Every structure is written in C-alpha cells, then in structure tokens.
Amino acid sequence: xxxxxxxxxxxxxxxxxxxxxxxxxxxxxxxxxxxxxxxxxxxxxxxxxxxxxxxxxxxxxxxxxxxxxxxxxxxxxxxxxxxxxxxxxxxxxxxxxxxxxxxxxxxxxxxxxxxxxxxxxxxxxxxxxxxxxxxxxxxxxxxxxxxxxxxxxxxxxxxxxxxxxxxxxxxxxxxxxxxxxxxxxxxxxxxxxxxxxxxxxxxxxxxxxxxxxxxxxxxxxxxxxxxxxxxxxxxxxxxxxxxxxxxxxxxxxxxxxxxxxxxxxxxxxxxxxxxxxxxxxxxxxxxxxxxxxxxxxxxxxxxxxxxxxxxxxxxxxxxxxxxxxxxxxxxxxxxxxxxxxxxxxxxxxxxxxxxxxxxxxxxxxxxxxxxxxxxxxxxxxxxx
Amino acid sequence: xxxxxxxxxxxxxxxxxxxxxxxxxxxxxxxxxxxxxxxxxxxxxxxxxxxxxxxxxxxxxxxxxxxxxxxxxxxxxxxxxxxxxxxxxxxxxxxxxxxxxxxxxxxxxxxxxxxxxxxxxxxxxxxxxxxxxxxxxxxxxxxxxxxxxxxx
Numbered sequence: 001x002x003x004x005x006x007x008x009x010x011x012x013x014x015x016x017x018x019x020x021x022x023x024x025x026x027x028x029x030x031x032x033x034x035x036x037x038x039x040x041x042x043x044x045x046x047x048x049x050x051x052x053x054x055x056x057x058x059x060x061x062x063x064x065x066x067x068x069x070x071x072x073x074x075x076x077x078x079x080x081x082x083x084x085x086x087x088x089x090x091x092x093x094x095x096x097x098x099x100x101x102x103x104x105x106x107x108x109x110x111x112x113x114x115x116x117x118x119x120x121x122x123x124x125x126x127x128x129x130x131x132x133x134x135x136x137x138x139x140x141x142x143x144x145x146x147x148x149x150x151x152x153x154x155x156x157x158x159x160x161x162x163x164x165x166x167x168x169x170x171x172x173x174x175x176x177x178x179x180x181x182x183x184x185x186x187x188x189x190x191x192x193x194x195x196x197x198x199x200x201x202x203x204x205x206x207x208x209x210x211x212x213x214x215x216x217x218x219x220x221x222x223x224x225x226x227x228x229x230x231x232x233x234x235x236x237x238x239x240x241x242x243x244x245x246x247x248x249x250x251x252x253x254x255x256x257x258x259x260x261x262x263x264x265x266x267x268x269x270x271x272x273x274x275x276x277x278x279x280x281x282x283x284x285x286x287x288x289x290x291x292x293x294x295x296x297x298x299x300x301x302x303x304x305x306x307x308x309x310x311x312x313x314x315x316x317x318x319x320x321x322x323x324x325x326x327x328x329x330x331x332x333x334x335x336x337x338x339x340x341x342x343x344x345x346x347x348x349x350x351x352x353x354x355x356x357x358x359x360x361x362x363x364x365x366x367x368x369x370x371x372x373x374x375x376x377x378x379x380x381x382x383x384x
Numbered sequence: 385x386x387x388x389x390x391x392x393x394x395x396x397x398x399x400x401x402x403x404x405x406x407x408x409x410x411x412x413x414x415x416x417x418x419x420x421x422x423x424x425x426x427x428x429x430x431x432x433x434x435x436x437x438x439x440x441x442x443x444x445x446x447x448x449x450x451x452x453x454x455x456x457x458x459x460x461x462x463x464x465x466x467x468x469x470x471x472x473x474x475x476x477x478x479x480x481x482x483x484x485x486x487x488x489x490x491x492x493x494x495x496x497x498x499x500x501x502x503x504x505x506x507x508x509x510x511x512x513x514x515x516x517x518x519x520x521x522x523x524x525x526x527x528x529x530x531x532x533x534x535x536x
Contacts, residue, residue: 233486
C-alpha cells in the first residue's frame, strides 16, 4: 500500500483540488518498477516545473531482515545470506564476514587463501564496475555500452562459475580461507581475460568518457562537497569523487593489500563525472592488482584447520572491507555461543542513498538518473 | 591520537564517562542525558574531530537497550565507539541527525526496528517497514511473528 508522505500532505495544503496550475508543485513517483532505479527503489520527487525540490526515497520493497535471520544462523551459515545483500560484490561481502569471524577466533589464514581472496575480490570489483558502466551509459541514453560491458563481465562470471560453482552468489569465502582450491584452468583464463580487457577498457573510454554528449550530461551535475559527503557517511567511489580519502584497502589494509601496488583514486570535482572517472580509473587499478598476483599465488593450504562448530568468545568484533560500493562493515556481538547475539551490517549503499536528496535538490529532473547512475545503487544492499 | 590521549581528552569533555578497552577500539559509555552536548563536542573539538559516523545501531540486551555509535576522524584517523544505555520500556535519546546527516536514515532505521524514540528528529517515520508496523519492533529479542518469521 502507498505510504503517506510529507510531500503529499504539503501538496494538498497548496491545492485542495489538485489542478492548481499556478505555482503548483508536481509530485511524481519514480519506481518501484522503473529501469533507472536498478531495482525496486521508490522515489517520490517533488517538482517545481523541472526543478527538483525534494527527493524522498522509500525503501524496504525487498527487506528480508537479514540481521534478524543471522541471529539464528551459525557462524558458518550466516555468510551465505550476505551474498544476497550486495549481489554484485558478493565475494567481498563474504570476505568481510569471514574476516570478522576470524578476528573473533584469532585465526591465521594461509598465504595461498589470502591471495586467492584478494584476486576474487578484485575480479568481483571489475565485474561490478563493468555492470555499473554499462547501466550508467544506458541511463543517460547510450545502449551499446551495456552489451559491451556484459561481454566482458561474462568472462569473469565464467571464471567464477568454474572455481566457485556459481556465477553471482558465490559463497566461496569461509572462515579460515576459501571453500575449495582454485580450478586448474583459473590462472590461464584470468590471464586471457587481462589481455582481452586491457584493450577493451580503452574502447570504453573512447566510446563514452570522451563523448561530448555524455560529458554534458554528467559534468556539474549532482555536486556534493567533501564535508557534506563525509557528513552523509558516503564511502567508496562515490565519496572519492568528492575528494574524500576513504579506501579501506589503503587505510586499514587486510589480507595482502599492503603488499600489492595500487593507487587510491581521488577526484576533487564532486560531480557525476568525477564519480564516473573514479570508477573508470579504479578498473585499471584492479586490473593491475590481478596482474601482480595471478602468477604469484603461493603453494600451500587454501583453508586453515577449523573446528566443525565455531564458537566465538564473548565480545564485540567489527571488520571493514572495501566493496565496489564502499565501506562495508560487519559488527558481531557474541555472547560466547554458536550463533551471534546481534549482528549489524553497515552497508555502503544505505548511506550513499541518503545523500541523494542533497545532490539532486535544485537540479533538473532529467539529471536525476545521471546522479543515481553514478551513486551505483544496489537495492538489496540498501534494504538488507 | 593514541587510546590513552583519547581517554584524557574525552574525560575532559565529559567527566562522567567510563571506558572499556577490551574491544578493538576504545569504548566510551556515556549517559543518554549528556549525549547532545557531548556529541557536539566530539564533532567540533579540533583535536578529536570525529566527522565520520560510519555505524549507528542498537542492541537489545533484554534488560535494557544500548545505542552504539562508531565514529572515525577523517583527519586524524582515530576511531571511538560511544555507547549509551536506554530504558527498555521508554527508550529515548537526542537525535544527532543535524550533526552527522547520515544519522537521519540510520536513526529512522533504529526507530522502526528497536522502537527508540529520537527526540527532535526532523522526520521520524518508518523507513524500511511498510505501514502498520508502528510499535512492533522486529529486532527486539522478544518479537514474535507467527506469519512472517521462520524459526531456524
């Protein structure tokens, strides 16, 4: 059922008949079923002519109460649910949860597992950014990039399928390492992908980044300052477009991120184009990380020896990882049992979305999709 | 700033706080009625400068509720966890959504899932749950829903 909003009430006071054209506000609903919202997100937008006065997100269409569900799942089981949150970075979600459990158990992860984990994370980031790039270009009216992006993304999905057994919800990270060893063909296929994608990413730039129409649509649109971005709790590429230094991989390195060379991409313009550029440059960085590691996977175990039933000691554990969307946090409160007493997932999309109103206000309705596109929203990540 | 320095600075700001150090980060336990001025000084003190509220949540301990705020300073890179005990039957705490704007959404989430009343919040309504869920707080430990909940 439709939820009453503040905006609707405002409108009824302005014009009781609803047909007052002079200075009347127009309220339109975008979603929950709308291609530009990339999922079931419902936006109620108050307009004055073409100018946006307010954007109000209505959430919860796919709220599954994952936090409550996890309270009755064991420390091995709950990781599988988290793949269903940010389904484009499911590896990294699993990784964050595995890190948190390992922190509680004080478990050392074998070197081989650490490298495999980072490789998988970066491949996931690439796949996620590719999908974002295609969808973003489609939002502003270019259809071809969507097909190009899916061509490359398909290669990564095939690699994932071969090693993890699934294409989207991989559930490959477990406490202590990874579930199975990599497929014998893994290294060859990743190298194939690297050589293929290196040329293609230049094609991406030629096709979209340098395009005048695209630049006109995204430059000076959806500006947010550095201070506001921090205050809204933004993270990931969306915040780095405003000059916020927030890459968890650099600030609090986990696994082997302190041993590989990569740059934290920061743009200072704070508009949609800056956020776009951050992701484009990040793809090259991820590619470089994969390149550095693919020939240097150490021999050894892929999983540390753990007990069949995991019990975390009494206490609180928090782990942070950098997903394709930003700072993902897992907060476990343990009472010493086999299930968490309380678990909280700090999802990057939730905070990033809260800044949408601030960014879109005063802009034109046509720019809204260009702003939303560069926020890279994944709705299950927001609703949880 | 190291943990010891943080402790000294924070106890200068609010002498009534107590500390817990067994966790990953310094835990500060503050009283709910001192929260607003304390939050303001955490944000504005030049040496503390906690400008990034990266996690805001609540825990139901059956006897009471605990608000948990995770703060980080993007300038000094120190982290602190602030906790505040609330009465379970009438949980009330001042909003901080005007200090950290991210708290606006997060407090609405805690309001519907735990029933915490954030005083002076500009727009305290349900965010995730559909209408008709006012007063039912699914993340409380005693919540029962025979229809929608599958016990595992």
